[in-house]
Structure formats: C-alpha cells, structure tokens
Amino acid sequence: MLEACFQDLVTWMAGRFGKGVYHAAALYRQVFRQGRLAPEELEQFSLSGDLAKRVKKEIRFRLPELADKVSEDGVTKMVFRLADGVRIESVIIPMATHFTLCVSTQAGCRMGCRFCRTGQMGFVRNLEAGEIVGQVLAAKTWLGYEIRNLVFMGMGEPLDNFDNFVKAVKVLEDQRGLNIAKGRMTVSTAGLVDGIYALAAEGLSPLKLAVSLNAPEDDLRSYLMPLNRRHRLRELIRALQAYPLPPKGHILIEYVLIEGVNDSREHADQLADLVRYLPAKVNLIACNPDPRGSFRPPPAKVLEAFRQTLVENGIFVRVRSSKGRGILAACGQLGRPAATAVC
Ligand code: SF4
Numbered sequence: 001m002l003e004a005c006f007q008d009l010v011t012w013m014a015g016r017f018g019k020g021v022y023h024a025a026a027l028y029r030q031v032f033r034q035g036r037l038a039p040e041e042l043e044q045f046s047l048s049g050d051l052a053k054r055v056k057k058e059i060r061f062r063l064p065e066l067a068d069k070v071s072e073d074g075v076t077k078m079v080f081r082l083a084d085g086v087r088i089e090s091v092i093i094p095m096a097t098h099f100t101l102c103v104s105t106q107a108g109c110r111m112g113c114r115f116c117r118t119g120q121m122g123f124v125r126n127l128e129a130g131e132i133v134g135q136v137l138a139a140k141t142w143l144g145y146e147i148r149n150l151v152f153m154g155m156g157e158p159l160d161n162f163d164n165f166v167k168a169v170k171v172l173e174d175q176r177g178l179n180i181a182k183g184r185m186t187v188s189t190a191g192l193v194d195g196i197y198a199l200a201a202e203g204l205s206p207l208k209l210a211v212s213l214n215a216p217e218d219d220l221r222s223y224l225m226p227l228n229r230r231h232r233l234r235e236l237i238r239a240l241q242a243y244p245l246p247p248k249g250h251i252l253i254e255y256v257l258i259e260g261v262n263d264s265r266e267h268a269d270q271l272a273d274l275v276r277y278l279p280a281k282v283n284l285i286a287c288n289p290d291p292r293g294s295f296r297p298p299p300a301k302v303l304e305a306f307r308q309t310l311v312e313n314g315i316f317v318r319v320r321s322s323k324g325r326g327i328l329a330a331c332g333q334l335g336r337p338a339a340t341a342v343c
Contacts, residue, residue, distance in 0.1 A: 001031065001037070001059050001130070002031075002061070002062075002063075002131075002133045002137065002171070003164075003167060003168070004171070005167070005171050005174065006025075006174055006176055006177070009027065010024040012024075013027075017055070019051070023044055023045065023048070023051070025176060026042045026044035026045070027045075028177055029176055029177065030042060031061065031177070033177065034141060035063060035141025037056065037059060038056075039051070039056055040052040040053070040056070063142065064081065064088075064131060066078060066080060066081075066138065066142070067079045067080060072324055072325075073324065074323070075091060075094070076091070076092040077089055077090075077328070078091070078135075080138070086125065087107070088104045088154075088155055089104060089335065090102060090103055090135040092139055092147075093323065093324075095149070097148075099139075099146055099147050099149075100150070100151060101136055101139050101145070101149070101150050103135050103136065103153075103154050104127065104135065104156055104334070105127055105132055105157070105161050105165050106125070106126050106127055106155055106157065106158075107123075107125050107126075108121050108124040108125075109121075109123060109335075110122070110123035111225065111227050112226045112227075113190060113214075113225045113226075113332075114223070114224050114295070115224060117332055117335050118156065118332070118335040121335045126156075126160075126164060127156070129163075129167035129171065132164060132168035133171050133172060133178075136178060148180070149185070150172065150180060150184065150185045152165065153186070153188040153210070154334055157189060157190055157192060158188070159189045159192040159194075159196065159199065160192060160195070162195055162198060162199075166202055169182065169204060169207065182205070182206055182207045183208070183246070185207055186207075186208040186209070187209060188212060190211075190212050190227050191231050193231040193235050196239040196240065197239055200243050200244055203244075205244045206245075206246040208249070209240075209251050210251070210252035210283075211236070211240065211251060211252070211254065212256070213255055213274075214254070215262050216233075216262075216267055216270035216273075216274050217270055220261070221233060224258075224262070237274065237278065240278055240280075241277070245279060250279045250281050251278055251279060251281075252280070253281065253282045253283065254283050255271065255285070256286075257286050257302075258287045259287075259295070259298040259299070261295065263302050265305065268305075268309035268310055271310065272309070272310055272313030272315050273313075275315060276313070280316075281316045281317070281318070283318060283320045284306065284310075285320045285322055286298065286303055303319065
C-alpha cells in the first residue's frame with residue numbers, strides 16, 4: 001500500500017467497497033502520518049459495519065524490517081531487510097533544526113562508479129515505490145526522526161529506476177500524508193541523460209537536481225564512471241542546461257576529490273570552464289577510501305587549492321564534510337559486496 005498515491009486509494013475503496021474520498025482520506029492520513037494500518041480506530045470507519053475488518057484483510061501494509069542500526073557523530077545508518085530478504089541502507093543526517101534522510105532507490109547499482117562501494121557490489125534489483133517511501137516512513141514514524149529534507153543519494157541511480165522513483169516522489173509530497181515538499185528533495189544522478197530529460201518532462205520542479213560529475217574531461221570521467229562512455233560530458237551539460245529550474249534555482253555539481261586522480265589545478269580550471277555557463281553550485285567532497293583501497297582523499301591543502309581555483313574562476317563552491325565514515329554511512333560507502341547483498 002505504501003506505493004499507492006491518494007487517487008489510487010480512492011479508486012480502490014470505491015471499486016472494492018463502494019466508499020469514497022471520506023474513508024480513503026482518513027486511512028491515507030493514518031498510514032502516512034502514523035505509519036500504521038488500523039482502520040478500526042478511525043471514527044470514519046466506525047459506522048460502516050465490518051468495513052474496517054474487510055479493509056485490513058485486503059490491504060498489504062508493510063514497513064521494511066529494520067535489520068540493523070548504527071550511529072556515529074549523530075549520523076545513523078539504518079539497514080533494512082525487504083520482504084524478499086534483500087538488504088538496503090538509508091542514512092539519517094542531523095542538521096541544525098531537523099534531519100535529512102539519504103534514501104536508496106535500488107539494491108546495488110549498475111553504474112559501476114569506481115570510487116563507490118555500491119557500484120562495486122553490482123546490481124541486485126530496483127526498489128518498488130513503496131520500498132522507497134517505506135524508508136522515509138520508517139525513519140519518521142518508527143524511529144521518531146523529524147525528517148524534513150530528502151536526498152536520493154543512497155544506494156542506486158534513481159533515474160535508472162525512473163517510474164518507481166517518480167511514483168515515490170508523488171506519494172512523499174502528498175500533503176495528506178508525509179507532506180515533504182518537492183523543493184526539499186534532491187535527486188542525484190550519475191548523468192543518465194535520458195532520465196534528466198524525462199524528469200524535466202514530468203514537471204516535478206522544484207525538485208532539486210544534483211549531478212555526480214567527478215571529472216572535467218571525458219577520458220578521466222569514463223575511467224571513473226563507465227556511464228560516461230554512453231553519455232559524454234557535452235551531452236550531459238546540454239541536458240542540464242535544459243533542466244527547468246525555479247527562479248534562483250541551481251544545479252548541484254558534486255565533485256569527489258581523489259588524490260592524484262582529479263585534484264590538480266588543471267582539473268579545477270577545466271571544471272570551471274565546464275560549469276561556467278550553468279546555473280550551478282559545486283560541492284567538493286574528499287573521497288572516502290574505496291573498497292579496493294586504491295583511491296585516497298587529497299591532503300587538506302590540495303583540497304583548499306582546488307577550491308580556491310574555482311573561486312578565482314567565479315564559481316560558487318563549498319566543501320562538504322563527509323560524516324559517518326567509520327560506520328560506512330558516508331558518500332559512496334553504502335552496501336555490501338555482491339555475495340552478501342542478498343540474505
Ligand atoms: S556513485 Fe551512485 S551511480 Fe555511481 S555506482 Fe555509486 S550509487 Fe551508483
């Protein structure tokens with residue numbers, strides 16, 4: 001049921017029980033605000049005979065099972081076991097007044113980015129819309145976190161699971177339920193150009209778009225992110241230029257800095273040239289140790305020099321700290337090797 005948008009529920013209640021918006025709205029509110037299915041407790045159901053019992057019998061409502069939970073520096077990684085035993089991870093990140101949840105959209109990922117643990121575990125399966133929504137509902141209603149912002153930067157490439165991702169966004173933003181505004185959601189892509197155009201066509205603005213760029217020229221980017229062999233940088237930048245943004249909106253360019261690979265002054269100049277004509281803000285993130293141990297973060301002074309070069313080029317840039325490294329909850333650290341991905 002967690003994948004049902006409000007209209008689906010109205011249609012189902014009408015077709016199955018001859019009931020309408022009144023009952024559907026009450027049930028929808030209870031499920032998505034309290035995280036439980038208990039129609040027998042709803043006043044709206046009390047005068048309708050055994051309706052509550054019949055509804056309960058027919059609706060499948062299941063939050064993902066919390067298999068593990070670890071915390072460090074206020075960051076909490078939740079490991080969920082889905083109905084078929086597949087494990088996925090979500091990360092709760094504390095902000096000054098609320099929490100941001102980093103949500104997974106796939107178990108594993110087929111993009112194969114070299115610096116990413118999820119990429120190295122391979123693809124297991126797409127998450128259903130209800131499994132995407134379930135991570136948010138579990139963090140909010142079961143664990144009591146005040147989740148205000150969502151970043152779809154967990155396991156998987158969201159635009160590679162397009163239909164389920166879009167369906168989940170529509171459920172998450174519904175004011176009768178979880179009520180998380182689209183402007184508080186950020187979807188991060190490795191650069192699936194078709195997906196960016198499709199997202200633009202969905203009219204989901206002001207949903208925010210982040211792009212994991214990580215290299216300013218094609219050869220290096222293709223080495224780090226095999227997807228670049230399919231969609232070259234020029235094609236990607238064109239898609240970003242066409243993405244509809246709200247007034248004063250921007251695209252977030254994520255750049256993971258890897259010592260001796262993409263952290264030189266020349267790389268910074270090339271990056272500035274690439275993003276100069278985009279309404280973009282650049283986030284620099286020192287890489288986390290990769291599964292094979294071949295990538296390392298640059299020394300602090302190299303990172304600072306890179307940042308300074310971008311600033312001198314007139315680019316808006318900030319350095320993002322990577323919390324939760326010790327519990328493998330930071331960027332690029334989610335997931336297990338393929339052999340243990342499925343229980
Ligand atoms: S960085 Fe994102 S797109 Fe690339 S492998 Fe990891 S999860 Fe997939």
